[in-house]
Amino acid sequence: MKLNTSKRKRFRVSNKVKKFASNDRFRLSISRSSKNISAQIIDNNKGHTLVSASSLEKEIRSKKINKTGASTLVAELLASRAISKNIKKIYFDRGYYKYHG
16 A cells, blocks of 8 residues: 555654653644644553643634634643643654644
8 A cells, every 4th residue: 555645754753753752751743724723642652642632622712813822722721731630741743744843
């Protein structure tokens, strides 16, 4: 089965991240579209999502703000949920997106 470019990029980046990831850290995965953004913290060893936040949630959707403001609120919501579950260390899995700050 031949993979397209985006899937090849995603596999290449995630395999590099998994090599250097330690067992005491969880993976932060970001998904974005032209209108929405979502983030989740995943335990790679068990394959479970521990914490997630999205711009489609009622708390964020009720506020009429632009995409940049929504992403800030998603980050704050995800951070507060992670702290409540006692998650201190994570690593960023950029997927096939370029990281530029």
